Amino acid sequence: MRTTQSGSSPSFLADTLTYxxxxxxxxxxxxxxxxxxxxxxxxxxFSVSAFFLVGYVNGVSYPPYVWNIPLGTAVFVLAIAFDTIGHRTVYKDEISKGENLVHHITIFAGIASVVLMCLGYSYPEFLWIPALCFVALAVFYSMVDEALHWVRYLNLQSDRVEMWSHFFIFVGHTIMSIAWAYWFLKGYPGVAETLPFIPRIW
Structure with a gap:
């Protein structure tokens, strides 16, 4: 389905509701x-927010930059929830031509970066290099994905709602990733103080 950049809807709100x-x-x-x-x-x-909430209510003091992690994650996730609607419907066929592969690579790199940064709490000297590599790769492939979105948009295979959704995915992801990576490199201040308040499940 082809759409025009201006859209047939009279307002951005109407376009958003249609999307x-x-x-x-x-x-x-x-x-x-x-x-x-x-x-x-x-x-x-939920897991990131719950971790910080548990620490906060128990008096743990985190560096101010740490709060960018749940903030960025929230923006990231909400934008994904919206953006994916178009990906699974009106733009599915166009995305299947190649953009899907970029999505899969980006997702793999993003998940790997989070897992490695979590494991990096226990093995910082070994994992800081691969963790930061995957953070950089996830951001890089997000930029590739952004470029592909603009190609679709210029070819009337996207719309302004999807473009804004993807913009906020990029914003949220970069805020989350940079803040998390910086926290990791700083030695995860506040984590050791929070862990005693986290229930063990094994």
Whole structure:
């Protein structure tokens, strides 16, 4: 489905509502993919936020920059939840031509960066290099994805709602990743003080 940059809707709000209503076009497979992907990202947001909340209510003092992690994650996840609607419906065929592969590489690099930075608490000297490499790769491939979005937009295969959604994905992801990487390199101040308040599950 081709759309014009200005769109047929009279306002950005109307365009946004039209974009959101495309969830009604989801097939069963679309819902499975959407819930799995967006659910995983909300799981990240919940776990990060819960960790800091537990520490905060128990008197742990975190450096101010640390709060950029849940803030960036929230922006990232909410934008993903919206952006993915278009990816699973009106732009699915166009994205399947190559952009999907970029998405998969970006997701792999992003997940790897988070896992490695978490493991880096226990093995900082060994993991700081691969962790930062994957952070950089995730950001780089996000930039590649952004370029592909603009190619689609200029070819009338995207719209301003999707473009703004992807902008906020990029904003949230970079804020989260840079703040988390900086926290890692600083030795994770506040983590040791928070861990005693985290229930053990094994």
């Amino acid at each position: 959101a209503n495309r969830v009604k076009l989801f097939s069963r497979t679309d819902w499975i993919v959407y819930v799995a992907w967006v659910g995983m990202m909300f799981g990240l947001l």
